[in-house]
Amino acid sequence: MKHAAPLIYLASQSPRRRALLRQLGIPHRVLVPDVNEAPLPRETPEDHVRRLARIKAEVGAMRVLKRRWPPLPVLAADTVVVLGRTLLGKPVDAAEAAAMLARLSGRRHRVLTAVALAFQGKLQLALSDTQVVFRRLAASEIEAYVASGEPLDKAGGYGIQGRAAAFVRRIEGSYSGVMGLPLFETAELLRKIGIRIP
Numbered sequence: 367m368k369h370a371a372p373l374i375y376l377a378s379q380s381p382r383r384r385a386l387l388r389q390l391g392i393p394h395r396v397l398v399p400d401v402n403e404a405p406l407p408r409e410t411p412e413d414h415v416r417r418l419a420r421i422k423a424e425v426g427a428m429r430v431l432k433r434r435w436p437p438l439p440v441l442a443a444d445t446v447v448v449l450g451r452t453l454l455g456k457p458v459d460a461a462e463a464a465a466m467l468a469r470l471s472g473r474r475h476r477v478l479t480a481v482a483l484a485f486q487g488k489l490q491l492a493l494s495d496t497q498v499v500f501r502r503l504a505a506s507e508i509e510a511y512v513a514s515g516e517p518l519d520k521a522g523g524y525g526i527q528g529r530a531a532a533f534v535r536r537i538e539g540s541y542s543g544v545m546g547l548p549l550f551e552t553a554e555l556l557r558k559i560g561i562r563i564p
């Protein structure tokens with residue numbers, strides 16, 4: 367059906383999350399939450415993504431309530447790249463993107479994505495944890511990739527769904543989780559509140 371009534375809200379500005387939710391065929395409406403994404407001191411990467419996914423879903427649910435929109439469930443997510451003990455979020459500029467890619471070159475990192483679903487005053491959370499191995503990248507490759515503009519709005523400065531696919535030797539875990547919305551975990555959360563993949 368082309369204009370099916372929305373079943374949920376997706377609280378996200380990320381075009382990747384919208385595309386991934388479309389892949390599941392769940393009709394949805396988008397809300398854009400405005401949330402401060404700075405890590406707290408001594409917060410683990412797992413706690414960090416869980417906290418942000420939760421806040422995005424809760425801020426979305428508050429908005430729905432305030433505006434008296436139909437009270438549908440609100441889905442949100444947060445993604446970070448973890449290299450050793452360092453969290454890599456979205457680079458602020460091209461120089462930071464290049465520095466991130468130089469650190470990822472020839473190494474293994476993790477991509478953590480937490481998904482949160484707020485409905486009827488309750489919140490459910492799931493965590494996706496994926497290992498990604500990059501081949502070694504030449505400085506000229508990093509430069510060309512950064513010049514493509516692709517790294518700028520993405521955690522760790524790369525998009526596995528884009529040209530950076532050519533850097534990825536191996537992944538173990540969830541491809542959709544690396545892209546920003548782990549679809550297995552998302553479907554499980556939705557199923558628990560009675561929404562099934564059509």
Ligand SMILES: Cc1cn([C@H]2C[C@H](O)[C@@H](COP(=O)(O)OP(=O)(O)OP(=O)(O)O)O2)c(=O)[nH]c1=O
Nearest residue numbers: 378379380444445520521524525526544545546
């Ligand atoms: C590692 C990786 C991240 N990303 C993206 C997904 C997310 O959009 C972004 C991580 O930033 P987030 O802060 O998780 O999300 P966002 O600010 O883009 O969107 P919102 O908070 O409104 O939902 O990185 C990819 O698209 N591909 C990848 O391979």
